[in-house]
Amino acid sequence: MKHFLNICIGLFLIVIQTTVMPHIPVFERFYDLLTPLVLYLSIFRPVREGTVMILVFGFLMDNISGGPFGLYLTAYFWLFLSVRWAITFLHVGDSFLLPFVVAVGVFMENLIFIGADAMFEQNLQISQIMINTVVVQVLWAVFTGPFFLMLFNYLHRRWDRWTKKMFAQKT
Amino acid sequence: MFSKKMVMIVGVIAMMAVNIILLSVFNRRYISYYRPGRIAVSVIAPFQKASSNSIRFLRDIWHHYFLLVHIAEENDALKKALDKSFEKNIRYKEITLSNSRLRSLLNFKKTMTDPALSAEVIGTDPSPWFKTILIDKGKEDGVKRGMAVVVPKGIAGQITEVSSHYSKVLLIIDPNSAVDALVQNDRSRGIIKGDAAGALIFKYVLRKHDISVGDIVVSSGLDGVFPKGLVVGQVSGVFKPKAGIFQEVTVRPYVDFEKLEEVLVVLDQKKHFEPSR
Numbered sequence: 001m002k003h004f005l006n007i008c009i010g011l012f013l014i015v016i017q018t019t020v021m022p023h024i025p026v027f028e029r030f031y032d033l034l035t036p037l038v039l040y041l042s043i044f045r046p047v048r049e050g051t052v053m054i055l056v057f058g059f060l061m062d063n064i065s066g067g068p069f070g071l072y073l074t075a076y077f078w079l080f081l082s083v084r085w086a087i088t089f090l091h092v093g094d095s096f097l098l099p100f101v102v103a104v105g106v107f108m109e110n111l112i113f114i115g116a117d118a119m120f121e122q123n124l125q126i127s128q129i130m131i132n133t134v135v136v137q138v139l140w141a142v143f144t145g146p147f148f149l150m151l152f153n154y155l156h157r158r159w160d161r162w163t164k165k166m167f168a169q170k171t
Numbered sequence: 172m173f174s175k176k177m178v179m180i181v182g183v184i185a186m187m188a189v190n191i192i193l194l195s196v197f198n199r200r201y202i203s204y205y206r207p208g209r210i211a212v213s214v215i216a217p218f219q220k221a222s223s224n225s226i227r228f229l230r231d232i233w234h235h236y237f238l239l240v241h242i243a244e245e246n247d248a249l250k251k252a253l254d255k256s257f258e259k260n261i262r263y264k265e266i267t268l269s270n271s272r273l274r275s276l277l278n279f280k281k282t283m284t285d286p287a288l289s290a291e292v293i294g295t296d297p298s299p300w301f302k303t304i305l306i307d308k309g310k311e312d313g314v315k316r317g318m319a320v321v322v323p324k325g326i327a328g329q330i331t332e333v334s335s336h337y338s339k340v341l342l343i344i345d346p347n348s349a350v351d352a353l354v355q356n357d358r359s360r361g362i363i364k365g366d367a368a369g370a371l372i373f374k375y376v377l378r379k380h381d382i383s384v385g386d387i388v389v390s391s392g393l394d395g396v397f398p399k400g401l402v403v404g405q406v407s408g409v410f411k412p413k414a415g416i417f418q419e420v421t422v423r424p425y426v427d428f429e430k431l432e433e434v435l436v437v438l439d440q441k442k443h444f445e446p447s448r
Contacts, residue, residue: 011218018215019222023230063211069197074190081183116194 005159006053031106031137036148038076039105042083054080075112102145103138110134276433279323287435302345309336319437324425325402327434351394352403355387373420382409388422
């Protein structure tokens with residue numbers, strides 16, 4: 001059931017990201033909406049649940065994106081690992097740290113993308129546009145990322161309550 | 172032998188290496204056309220389609236709303252433009268008609284052997300009892316009192332008053348007007364006089380002449396005003412009283428005096444007088 005909710009949220013975000021946001025000029029350089037979800041799964045959800053979802057989302061994104069297959073899987077996987085590692089010594093779930101966590105996550109994802117690009121492109125040059133894109137995405141992440149995490153948290157709690165109620169009624 | 176930290180670092184490096192290798196392998200052989208890839212796309216695509224359609228639908232509504240507003244504004248502007256165009260169209264129509272009339276007048280002028288001056292009607296008589304018009308040519312243009320005024324359809328009248336730039340024309344339908352005329356078929360002579368009703372009366376036609384309705388009446392040229400052979404009108408009625416030497420003939424003029432706009436003033440009237448010609 002948990003997976004169902006995550007898949008629904010993920011699908012919704014993918015659809016929004018690929019159909020709605022391109023029509024809104026303000027969100028032209030918005031970050032990958034699944035990044036906050038991956039971070040949420042890494043910080044707040046069990047490892048098993050997070051791993052499955054990261055594989056699913058990575059696979060889905062890789063299939064709908066034009067990049068080399070496995071790029072999103074790689075990005076999400078390393079994001080997941082990094083955050084899982086970070087929470088061993090840092091309380092990243094703290095409200096004050098959340099904006100930075102999302103910002104770092106978005107920055108990391110971008111680094112992986114640029115790194116992959118650099119790996120496959122012979123003469124890749126870091127242009128001003130690339131830098132601007134990363135900066136804008138990071139800024140967006142700082143200001144909006146925590147809200148996404150809070151929203152996911154809220155939805156999960158509501159979902160938990162609702163499913164508990166449902167199962168209680170059945171039994 | 173190895174510390175836990177060391178194992179972790181080596182593990183991460185190994186994973187990175189494996190990841191990079193896998194990425195480069197997948198980059199060379201793109202596998203999205205494999206079955207799982209197709210499934211992933213077919214899972215997401217319907218939602219994307221639904222979302223895109225909804226967006227398109229909403230966008231269309233939004234655009235249509237603005238379009239309607241725009242259309243309303245455009246409609247107002249077009250209405251104004253239409254009004255202007257209508258006005259222009261009427262003006263052009265007028266010009267076209269005027270052009271056609273002037274062409275006909277010009278053709279008539281060409282067919283006329285006498286020198287003639289074209290003039291435009293600029294006014295009509297203010298009184299319903301008198302049938303005169305005012306034209307825009309006068310003394311300065313060579314117009315003189317008594318000159319004949321004609322139109323392609325026939326005789327219009329004669330100049331009765333001349334100022335430097337304007338002249339007054341007494342129409343043949345005026346009761347004071349008189350034109351020496353004859354019936355084209357049997358050459359019976361008479362005087363065309365106007366009457367109050369705007370028709371013409373063919374006076375002083377001898378009873379012995381057999382005039383019938385439909386006969387054409389033309390100017391005789393004997394009055395010294397109108398050139399010979401110009402059409403005056405068509406006989407519309409013949410009445411032979413039991414007594415008297417004249418018959419009563421009414422003539423319907425060919426010229427529509429209500430719609431008179433351009434006329435020709437025959438300049439060389441002496442020519443018609445000369446018996447040798």
